[in-house]
Amino acid sequence: MNTANKPRIVVLGAGFGGLELTTLLSEAMGDSIDVTLIDKSDSFIFGFSKLDVMFGLKQPEAVRLPYASFAKPGVRMLKRTITAIDPQSRRVVTDDGVFEADHLIVALGAEYDFDATPGLSGTNEFYSVPGAERLRDVLPGFRKGRAVVGVCGAPYKCPPAPSECVLMLHDYLVRQGVREACEISLVLPLATPVPPSPDTSRALLAAFAERGIEFIPGRRVASVDNTRNVAVLDDGSEMPFELFLGVPKHQVPPVVLESGMSENGWIPVNPRTLETKHENVYAVGDGANTGTPKAGVFAEGAARAVASAIVAKLRRRGSGTLYDGFGTCYIEFGGGRIGKVEVDFFSGPSPTGNYYEPSVTLRADKEMFGASRRSRWFGL
Numbered sequence: 001m002n003t004a005n006k007p008r009i010v011v012l013g014a015g016f017g018g019l020e021l022t023t024l025l026s027e028a029m030g031d032s033i034d035v036t037l038i039d040k041s042d043s044f045i046f047g048f049s050k051l052d053v054m055f056g057l058k059q060p061e062a063v064r065l066p067y068a069s070f071a072k073p074g075v076r077m078l079k080r081t082i083t084a085i086d087p088q089s090r091r092v093v094t095d096d097g098v099f100e101a102d103h104l105i106v107a108l109g110a111e112y113d114f115d116a117t118p119g120l121s122g123t124n125e126f127y128s129v130p131g132a133e134r135l136r137d138v139l140p141g142f143r144k145g146r147a148v149v150g151v152c153g154a155p156y157k158c159p160p161a162p163s164e165c166v167l168m169l170h171d172y173l174v175r176q177g178v179r180e181a182c183e184i185s186l187v188l189p190l191a192t193p194v195p196p197s198p199d200t201s202r203a204l205l206a207a208f209a210e211r212g213i214e215f216i217p218g219r220r221v222a223s224v225d226n227t228r229n230v231a232v233l234d235d236g237s238e239m240p241f242e243l244f245l246g247v248p249k250h251q252v253p254p255v256v257l258e259s260g261m262s263e264n265g266w267i268p269v270n271p272r273t274l275e276t277k278h279e280n281v282y283a284v285g286d287g288a289n290t291g292t293p294k295a296g297v298f299a300e301g302a303a304r305a306v307a308s309a310i311v312a313k314l315r316r317r318g319s320g321t322l323y324d325g326f327g328t329c330y331i332e333f334g335g336g337r338i339g340k341v342e343v344d345f346f347s348g349p350s351p352t353g354n355y356y357e358p359s360v361t362l363r364a365d366k367e368m369f370g371a372s373r374r375s376r377w378f379g380l
């Protein structure tokens, strides 16, 4: 690709946000721009695939989408670890080279802050791929006693995921023939499982009740005592467990913390334009503090707004479309059925949600959601 005099756009992170953003830029501008997409990994994996791996429903190799298959006109995909970001000069240092940008987009997602919850690092978590793979081997040994699924801080990725986890755990224990000997508890720092949609929350609470799953709302796990196998909640109460499945507290990755771009763990942005306080520097996805959920569909929505703003600037035409704060999430209810919620954060004075009853048909919709991204981004 001849890059002379082309606008240089550097996108940090090839997750939901970075993949969609670079795809849109390529579709709109093709080879007339010089886009560099940087990620430290070899492959992308959908967040929901972690639950499938953990419960042994899918093999890790089957859910990895290799970046080697990501090929778009005008875009260079590079495997590098980003070690420093200077948002002022839009200069990025990696383990193999320095990159300078006319437009810089930070799409590095959220990472896990194990130090924020004493004892957590000695337990199991299911929010990373290695964590999910480890649990796949731990779960068969859990045959009696209490399993606690505990969230250690909000905001966290995909608010329905811990609820999905307990419902899938119920099914797993039934399949193993040990459900009667086990208890399942869910500790959530939210008042309800999906706050913007009371109907979805009601349906999840009914599903918990039907299956004898204990729900403890408005509490987070403050520490884990691994010598006594006890989770300590933020009100000081203690929950003994035989199996602990944790969702760690989240924050932006260390390289973003060190860049000075974040405040209280997240990058402040204009929620509708995703602009940071630095000129021509945007943040999309989980790392950006937009007030919308940390989920792939919302990262895609933010990417659409940033792509349209950059294209408008480059074409010197208009100002692009605003981020709509709208997203559709599929929810595993167990028993092979999937529910759906459409959440709208910006249209009204407060967020609203539309709930769709779980069904086998919606499973096909969820599969289509994954397959369409797989084909759009990776041509697979």
Ligand SMILES: Cc1cc2nc3c(=O)[nH]c(=O)nc-3n(C[C@H](O)[C@H](O)[C@H](O)COP(=O)(O)OP(=O)(O)OC[C@H]3O[C@@H](n4cnc5c(N)ncnc54)[C@H](O)[C@@H]3O)c2cc1C
Binding pocket: 012, 013, 014, 015, 016, 017, 018, 038, 039, 040, 041, 046, 047, 048, 049, 050, 051, 080, 081, 082, 083, 107, 108, 109, 110, 126, 127, 128, 157, 158, 161, 253, 255, 284, 285, 286, 287, 294, 295, 296, 297, 298, 299, 329, 330
């Ligand atoms: C269990 C679970 C279930 C989920 N289910 C759903 C769901 O059903 N629907 C949904 O929409 N969302 C779901 N999510 C959430 C979804 O996965 C995330 O919200 C989404 O991936 C965020 O996109 P992103 O682009 O902000 O970041 P990410 O997709 O996390 O991408 C960030 C990228 O940055 C890279 N990176 C980080 N640091 C560096 C560095 N220093 N150098 C180079 N590269 C770096 C990472 O390798 C990564 O590829 C789920 C998440 C979990 C954990």
